[in-house]
Amino acid sequence: MGTKLARDFIQSGTSNVTRQILTLNAGAEKRLRSGHHWLYANEVDTSKTPLAGIEAGSVADVQDARGRTLGSFMINPNALICGRLISRKAGRELTxxxxxxxxxxxxxxxxxxxxxxxxxxxxxxxxxxxxxxxxxxxxxxxxxxxxxxxxxxxxxxxxxxxxxxxxxxxxxxxxxxxxxxxxxxxxxxxxxxxxxxxxALIENGVQFHAPLISGQKTGWFYDHRPNRALAAKWSAGKRVLDVFSYLGGWGITCAAQGAAEVICSDVSNSALSGVMENARLNGCDDRVSTIQGDAFDVLDQLNQERQRFDVVIVDPPAFIARRKDIAAGERAYQKLNEQAMKLVNYGGLLISASCSMHLQAQRLNDIIRSSARKLERHAVLLAEGGQGADHPVLPAVPETRYIKSLFTQVTPGL
Structure with missing residues (x-):
C-alpha cells in the first residue's frame, strides 16, 4: 500500500469496516472461551451465518450456538483462520x-x-x-x-x-x-x-548491521536474544561453530564476548559478508571466519576433516512450516543434530535451536536423546531457552510460543 494511499486514508478518517454476526457450531466455542484468539472456518455454522460474501478485513461479532457473545473479530472468509480476536466484547472495531x-x-x-x-x-x-x-x-x-x-x-x-x-x-x-x-x-x-x-542495532551489548530491505523476514531475528547471551557466556575462551549463522547473531555475540575462535557457516554469501562486517564492527574479525555452503554438506565436510569444537550451535530455518511437514521435518532435525553432535569435543556444548512452531519442545528433547544414544554419547541438558520478552507468549495460544533452544553437554558414553 503506497504512501499516497496512506495519506489519503489518514486525511479522510474513514473506514470500510462493516458489522456482521457469525454463529458457531455447537461446542466450537470451547477453545475461544479458554482464551484462544483464532476462529477457524469449519467452526462457523454457515447454514445460519454464511461466510461467503463477507468482505476480507471486515469486523464481525461472533456468538456461540446459544447466542452468547464471544467477542469482536477481524474476518477473512477466504482463509482457514477466518477470524482473529479484537476484543472479548461485542461491537468493537479497530479504531x-x-x-x-x-x-x-x-x-x-x-x-x-x-x-x-x-x-x-x-x-x-x-x-x-x-x-x-x-x-x-x-x-x-x-x-x-x-x-x-x-x-x-x-x-x-x-x-x-x-x-x-x-x-x-x-x-x-x-x-x-x-x-x-x-x-x-x-x-x-x-x-x-x-x-x-x-x-544499526545493539543486542546483548553487541553491535550489528542488518540489511532491512534485502534481508530475511524483517531484516533481523530478535527472538533468540536471551539464548545468544547464554551461549556467549559459556563460550568464553572456546572454539565455536555457528551453523545457519545468517549475519552472525550467535557467533559474533560469542566472539565479541570472548570466544577464542568462531566459524560461521551459511548458504548465503551475502549473509557471510554481513558476518565479517559485524565482526569488524566489534573488533573481533581476527577470531572470526566463515564457510559458505549447505549446512548438511558443511557438517559432513567438517566431520571428514575430523574438526572438533567446544561449542556447536545449530539454528536452522523452520523445517516444519505446516502440520503435514512434521514427519519430514523431524527427520531433518534428527540428521542435523546427529551431524552436529559428532563435532562436539567431549565435555563441550551442543546448542540446538528451533523456530518451528510445529516442533514440540519434548520432541526436540527426544531428538537430542536419540542422537546421543546412536552416537554412544552421554548428553546432559544444562539449560532450556525460549524467546525473549519482546516475543511474549500467550498461554492460551500455543502458536505464540515457537522458539526452543537446548543447551546440552556432550561427553563419552557411560
Whole structure:
C-alpha cells in the first residue's frame, strides 16, 4: 500500500469496516472461551451465518450456538483462520484509539525490558494486534502485515507509529508467505521517510548491521536474544561453530564476548559478508571466519576433516512450516543434530535451536536423546531457552510460543 494511499486514508478518517454476526457450531466455542484468539472456518455454522460474501478485513461479532457473545473479530472468509480476536466484547472495531492504546502498551513493555531501542515492538496476537509485526532498529521501523484486517488499517497504523516514536523511516516487509493465504499481494516498500540498506542495532551489548530491505523476514531475528547471551557466556575462551549463522547473531555475540575462535557457516554469501562486517564492527574479525555452503554438506565436510569444537550451535530455518511437514521435518532435525553432535569435543556444548512452531519442545528433547544414544554419547541438558520478552507468549495460544533452544553437554558414553 503506497504512501499516497496512506495519506489519503489518514486525511479522510474513514473506514470500510462493516458489522456482521457469525454463529458457531455447537461446542466450537470451547477453545475461544479458554482464551484462544483464532476462529477457524469449519467452526462457523454457515447454514445460519454464511461466510461467503463477507468482505476480507471486515469486523464481525461472533456468538456461540446459544447466542452468547464471544467477542469482536477481524474476518477473512477466504482463509482457514477466518477470524482473529479484537476484543472479548461485542461491537468493537479497530479504531484509532484502540490501535494507539495497544501500540503504546506494547512499547511501554519493551522500553521497560530493554536498554536500547532495538526490539520487536509488536508481536501480533500477544500484543492484541493479530497479523501485525513491528521491529524497531532505533529510529528505523520494519513493519510486516499478514492479515487482511491489519492491511485495511495500515495507513492508520503507519500514522500512529510515526506519532509515537518519530522514526526517520519505515519499511513495509510485506512479502511473507501468510499474505498469499490471506489473499494479499506481496511487496517490499519504503512507506515513510528514508530507510538505508544497512541499519544499526545493539543486542546483548553487541553491535550489528542488518540489511532491512534485502534481508530475511524483517531484516533481523530478535527472538533468540536471551539464548545468544547464554551461549556467549559459556563460550568464553572456546572454539565455536555457528551453523545457519545468517549475519552472525550467535557467533559474533560469542566472539565479541570472548570466544577464542568462531566459524560461521551459511548458504548465503551475502549473509557471510554481513558476518565479517559485524565482526569488524566489534573488533573481533581476527577470531572470526566463515564457510559458505549447505549446512548438511558443511557438517559432513567438517566431520571428514575430523574438526572438533567446544561449542556447536545449530539454528536452522523452520523445517516444519505446516502440520503435514512434521514427519519430514523431524527427520531433518534428527540428521542435523546427529551431524552436529559428532563435532562436539567431549565435555563441550551442543546448542540446538528451533523456530518451528510445529516442533514440540519434548520432541526436540527426544531428538537430542536419540542422537546421543546412536552416537554412544552421554548428553546432559544444562539449560532450556525460549524467546525473549519482546516475543511474549500467550498461554492460551500455543502458536505464540515457537522458539526452543537446548543447551546440552556432550561427553563419552557411560
Amino acid at each position: 484509532r484509539s484502540l490501535l494507539k492504546n495497544r501500540l503504546k502498551q506494547a512499547l511501554a513493555i519493551r522500553e521497560q525490558c530493554f536498554e536500547n531501542p532495538c526490539y520487536r515492538w509488536v508481536y501480533g496476537d500477544s500484543d492484541g494486534l493479530s497479523g501485525l509485526v513491528v521491529d524497531r532498529f532505533d529510529d528505523i521501523l520494519s513493519v510486516q502485515v499478514s492479515t487482511a484486517g491489519m492491511e485495511a488499517h495500515l495507513p492508520m497504523i503507519l500514522d500512529l507509529l510515526q506519532r509515537l516514536v518519530q522514526p526517520k523511516g519505515i519499511v513495509l516487509k510485506n512479502d511473507g508467505k501468510m499474505r498469499a493465504v490471506e489473499g494479499l499481494p506481496s511487496y517490499v516498500e519504503v512507506a515513510v521517510g528514508e530507510v538505508p540498506e544497512q541499519v
